[in-house]
Each structure stands twice: as structure tokens, then as C-alpha cells.
Amino acid sequence: MARLMKRCPMTKEGAQQLYAQWASCYTQDLQSWGYRTPALVAEAIASHWPSMAALKGDMLDLGCGTGALAHALASRGIQGSLVGLDLSSEMLRECRQKGLYDCVQAQDAQLPWPLGSAKLVCSAGVWGYIEHFPELYGNVAKHLVPGGFLVFSVKSEDWQQDARQVHSALLALGCMEEVPCIIQQEPYLPDHPDPAIHTGCIDVRTWRRFSDQPVMSE
Numbered sequence: 564m565a566r567l568m569k570r571c572p573m574t575k576e577g578a579q580q581l582y583a584q585w586a587s588c589y590t591q592d593l594q595s596w597g598y599r600t601p602a603l604v605a606e607a608i609a610s611h612w613p614s615m616a617a618l619k620g621d622m623l624d625l626g627c628g629t630g631a632l633a634h635a636l637a638s639r640g641i642q643g644s645l646v647g648l649d650l651s652s653e654m655l656r657e658c659r660q661k662g663l664y665d666c667v668q669a670q671d672a673q674l675p676w677p678l679g680s681a682k683l684v685c686s687a688g689v690w691g692y693i694e695h696f697p698e699l700y701g702n703v704a705k706h707l708v709p710g711g712f713l714v715f716s717v718k719s720e721d722w723q724q725d726a727r728q729v730h731s732a733l734l735a736l737g738c739m740e741e742v743p744c745i746i747q748q749e750p751y752l753p754d755h756p757d758p759a760i761h762t763g764c765i766d767v768r769t770w771r772r773f774s775d776q777p778v779m780s781e
Contacts, residue, residue: 575650579650579651582628582650582651582653583651583653586651586656587657589657590629590657595754596753597752597753598752599749600765601632601635602635603687603746603765604632604635604687604714604715605641607714607744607746607769608636608639608641608683608685608714609636609639609641610744610746611712611742611769612641615683615711615712616643618708618711619682620644620682620683620711621644621645621676621681622636622643622682622683622684622685623646623648623676623683623685623706624645624685625648625670625684625685625686625715626649626686626687626689627647627648627649627658628658630657630658630664631687633645633663637663645664645665646665646676647664648667648668648669649667649670650669655667655668655669676706678706679705679706680706681706682710682712683712683714684706684712684713685713685714686714687716688716689715690715690717690718690721690722691718691721700713700729700732700736700739701736704733704736704738708772709774710773711771712770712771713739713772714769714770716765716767717766717768718763719763719765720763721763722766722768733770737776738776739770741768741769742769742771744767744769748764748765750763750764
């Protein structure tokens, strides 16, 4: 599996190729490698949950995989209408069997969900596969209700390269602000046997839609 991770490009097609072959043992492999990204994202969400819980709307998990983030949210008492979206039909098949989401469906560049209907859009471990993030986050902002949150994980070295572009894209929308996050960085895959794969740390970023004014890109 380590060779496959190195061979598949960090693109939509590469992700589909990788997870089609990995779905059946994905959860077990990541647990054995000390992967805590879903737990870190869930901790960030839990720290803002009092504000989120008061909002109406769904919670969308982008790149839900086999449901690790849903499990982490449930273990922290976070409840509500949770929708899992993923590019991989094989991962979605594994996810559906666990019954952790109210709805699970395929995800493409455009979110298949009504605008202004989500109080939370979150993702864990999918940053590297996003090819056009300014476009994606502009779309995400349109789906958030006023007061809704966007919470996502990044690898620290990738974030150093992309942070300015992401900040500019989100601030340009005219309705999004970054929210301080108290979650500390942790190693990506600390127990993975290949040092070329377990390098880097995971960070969590949190943004909030602070007004109901139209997104500037509209």
C-alpha cells in the first residue's frame, strides 16, 4: 500500500485509483499507523459546537471516506443531520455499511446540496487532492448558513505553500473570517514504517461565515 500511495498522483483521478484499491483495509491501516486527523478535526468542531448547535442546517463531510470523521464526531457527542460525500464509490460502499451518516453520496466539484443549508462543512485528510481550492471554497461559502463553519485539515508543509492564496480567496468572498483554533499540530502518520510517508504534521483551520450578504464571487 505504501508503494501505491507514492505512485498515485495527488489528483481526483489519482485519489479514485488509490482508494478503489485501498477501501477494504483503509480504516485498519490508518489506525495501525497512528492516524489522528479525523480526531483533530472533530476536536476543533467540538470547541465551537455550542455556536454550531444553535444553528439550523446540515453538516457536510467532504471526502468522508469510510466514516472516520463521523465516528470521531459521534464519540464527542456531536449530533445532527450528517451528510457524507466522497469521490470513491468503493469508499462510500464501506462507509454505508457503518450507518454513521444520515445520507452518503458521490461528490464532484459542485456540492450536490442546496445553497444556504449547511451549518458545518468539514473535511479531514483531503487537502492534497483539492486542485482548485479557491473555486471550491467559494462554492462552500454559498452552502453555509450565516454563522456556519468551515473546518478542514492540512499538512503543515502544504499549508505554508498555499496559505496566502487560500486566505485571499476566502477573504475575497466578503463574508468569511478565520476563527482561532486551539488544536495543536500532530504528526501525520507517526507509526508508518516508511519515513518518506509519515513526514509532516497535521494542522486544522477554521473559518466562519459571519454574515448573510451575498458571496462576492456571485
